[in-house]
Amino acid sequence: MKRTKIDIIYDMLKAIQDKGGTIIPTHLLYKSNLSHQRMKLYLDELKGKKMIVEVQEKDKLVYKLTDEGLGFLKNFKQLKEFTEAFGL
Amino acid sequence: MNADALSTKLKSPNAKSAGMLNIYLPRPDWFFGVDATLELFAGIIAILIALVSYKLYRVTHERSYKYFLASFILLGGSFFSRAIADAFLGKFFHVSPHMIGLIFFCGYIGHIFLALAAYLLLIASTYKIEDKRLIVMMFLLLVPALALSGSYFLSFYVVSIILLIFLVWSYAQNCRKVRSVTSTCVFFAFGLLLLAQPQFILDMLSNSWYVTAHVTQAAGYLILLVALLRILLK
Numbered sequence: 001m002k003r004t005k006i007d008i009i010y011d012m013l014k015a016i017q018d019k020g021g022t023i024i025p026t027h028l029l030y031k032s033n034l035s036h037q038r039m040k041l042y043l044d045e046l047k048g049k050k051m052i053v054e055v056q057e058k059d060k061l062v063y064k065l066t067d068e069g070l071g072f073l074k075n076f077k078q079l080k081e082f083t084e085a086f087g088l
Numbered sequence: 089m090n091a092d093a094l095s096t097k098l099k100s101p102n103a104k105s106a107g108m109l110n111i112y113l114p115r116p117d118w119f120f121g122v123d124a125t126l127e128l129f130a131g132i133i134a135i136l137i138a139l140v141s142y143k144l145y146r147v148t149h150e151r152s153y154k155y156f157l158a159s160f161i162l163l164g165g166s167f168f169s170r171a172i173a174d175a176f177l178g179k180f181f182h183v184s185p186h187m188i189g190l191i192f193f194c195g196y197i198g199h200i201f202l203a204l205a206a207y208l209l210l211i212a213s214t215y216k217i218e219d220k221r222l223i224v225m226m227f228l229l230l231v232p233a234l235a236l237s238g239s240y241f242l243s244f245y246v247v248s249i250i251l252l253i254f255l256v257w258s259y260a261q262n263c264r265k266v267r268s269v270t271s272t273c274v275f276f277a278f279g280l281l282l283l284a285q286p287q288f289i290l291d292m293l294s295n296s297w298y299v300t301a302h303v304t305q306a307a308g309y310l311i312l313l314v315a316l317l318r319i320l321l322k
Contacts, residue, residue: 049148068147071146071147072147075143075144075147077322078144078319078322079144079147080322081270082140082141082144083144084262084268085266085270085271085274085318086213086214086271086274087214087258087259087261087262087265087271088150088214
């Protein structure tokens with residue numbers, strides 16, 4: 001079944017959480033199962049919504065999960081059911 | 089309720105008058121208060137749905153959630169204003185004749201405009217209409233349809249039927265796509281809200297339609313409450 005937008009966001013945030021809250025772009029690309037171009041679009045959206053932050057750590061670019069991102073993961077089941085029920 | 093449409097028919101014991109404005113209330117006597125309670129019930133459920141969508145809007149920051157949230161706040165406000173008007177023009181409160189006109193306009197006209205704005209925003213969120221100008225234009229198109237009408241209530245229910253047909257259509261498609269109990273509940277709930285509208289028009293013919301319309305509408309909101317509880321229990 002085709003993943004919806006919130007499924008993709010969930011997969012990306014869950015991948016970061018599973019890696020202890022910090023992930024490098026290559027691992028995120030692999031875990032989220034997206035093309036590089038689509039992942040960039042989603043990353044921009046997640047950064048815009050302050051669910052993740054991009055930081056430079058030891059010459060490496062990493063993405064960190066924020067409290068907003070954790071809030072999304074916590075409410076995901078309700079969010080998915082609500083979105084599907086009302087077709088949002 | 090077709091209060092203005094039947095303004096000249098004042099033979100009923102339920103009729104009240106305020107200067108030039110004559111208001112006919114097509115309720116059976118035993119239903120006084122019950123209608124306001126059912127409207128209050130619908131308003132509370134609409135506000136509960138708005139609270140849950142606010143929680144989810146804070147998480148997602150999606151525009152469709154914002155419109156959805158706004159639509160249920162307006163729907164809640166619409167039912168509260170109508171419940172207050174029905175209670176004041178019923179037996180709960182004794183108001184002076186000159187107050188009746190004010191209550192009528194604030195309560196019922198408020199109900200009409202808030203409900204139509206709510207349905208429009210719901211259409212915007214369901215059909216993913218992002219452009220605010222389009223939503224404003226749709227709302228402005230409704231204003232002359234109501235203001236120039238001989239009967240505010242008749243126009244309101246006809247416009248509501250049209251808007252609800254589009255919503256039910258969308259929820260039917262969503263229900264077929266998602267195939268979950270909750271989406272089916274939402275489809276049936278809005279189906280019942282749609283069915284209630286022609287019954288409100290028919291209350292011109294018989295008081296019993298006014299009762300069945302309220303019961304159908306309340307059943308719709310009860311099913312929405314069931315859907316909401318299923319979501320919260322996830």
